[in-house]
Amino acid sequence: EAQVTQNPRYLITVTGKKLTVTCSQNMNHEYMSWYRQDPGLGLRQIYYSMNVEVTDKGDVPEGYKVSRKEKRNFPLILESPSPNQTSLYFCASSSPGATDNTIYFGEGSWLTVV
Amino acid sequence: RKEVEQDPGPFNVPEGATVAFNCTYSNSASQSFFWYRQDCRKEPKLLMSVYSSGNEDGRFTAQLNRASQYISLLIRDSKLSDSATYLCVFYSGSARQLTFGSGTQLTVLP
Numbered sequence: 001e002a003q004v005t006q007n008p009r010y011l012i013t014v015t016g017k018k019l020t021v022t023c024s025q026n027m028n029h030e031y032m033s034w035y036r037q038d039p040g041l042g043l044r045q046i047y048y049s050m051n052v053e054v055t056d057k058g059d060v061p062e063g064y065k066v067s068r069k070e071k072r073n074f075p076l077i078l079e080s081p082s083p084n085q086t087s088l089y090f091c092a093s094s095s096p097g098a099t100d101n102t103i104y105f106g107e108g109s110w111l112t113v114v
Numbered sequence: 115r116k117e118v119e120q121d122p123g124p125f126n127v128p129e130g131a132t133v134a135f136n137c138t139y140s141n142s143a144s145q146s147f148f149w150y151r152q153d154c155r156k157e158p159k160l161l162m163s164v165y166s167s168g169n170e171d172g173r174f175t176a177q178l179n180r181a182s183q184y185i186s187l188l189i190r191d192s193k194l195s196d197s198a199t200y201l202c203v204f205y206s207g208s209a210r211q212l213t214f215g216s217g218t219q220l221t222v223l224p
Binding site: 031033035037041042043045048088090092094096101102103105106107108 | 157163211214216
């Protein structure tokens with residue numbers, strides 16, 4: 001079954017405590033990306049990756065890091081989380097040049113920084 | 115001009131109504147178009163792709179107008195279960211960058 005898996009799904013953490021949200025896909029997709037969704041602001045792209053070892057900033061990259069060492073994994077790292085990073089985060093993957101270029105999303109990760 | 119503009123709504127319509135949403139885009143290099151549906155605070159899910167010739171899936175019809183640079187979604191005979199936020203999504207540019215609209219909120223009332 002085609003899947004994008006994010007973990008953790010729910011997390012409450014304290015300001016400054018480093019955390020990583022993992023994202024894994026089983027569809028051999030080249031393209032992966034991270035979004036945050038806040039009320040009234042829609043989906044905003046944080047970082048994206050066109051392939052292994054290739055990452056680029058999206059619209060709101062400040063305070064986040066990513067890595068793409070393997071094709072299937074694209075973790076989102078918050079080195080020093082702050083309360084303004086409290087949000088709902090989605091990971092997505094796709095294969096833009098393929099016949100099936102559907103974008104698949106993970107179920108989302110609710111992050112609260114206190 | 116914003117890269118994509120989508121009427122946020124909310125659209126409140128009675129059951130059985132026909133409702134249409136548009137999404138305009140500014141990047142003429144946009145190549146692939148989709149409508150996604152998102153239920154409250156859940157992940158977006160593909161509703162349908164949008165093809166140049168227009169396409170239909172049951173009560174849903176999607177159309178693309180490249181000349182005027184917009185896509186549309188028409189929902190006929192609205193059901194309560196159609197209540198959701200509808201997002202337009204497209205790939206653009208040689209890098210196939212993804213762009214999302216901010217979403218149109220639809221509520222179908224009994």
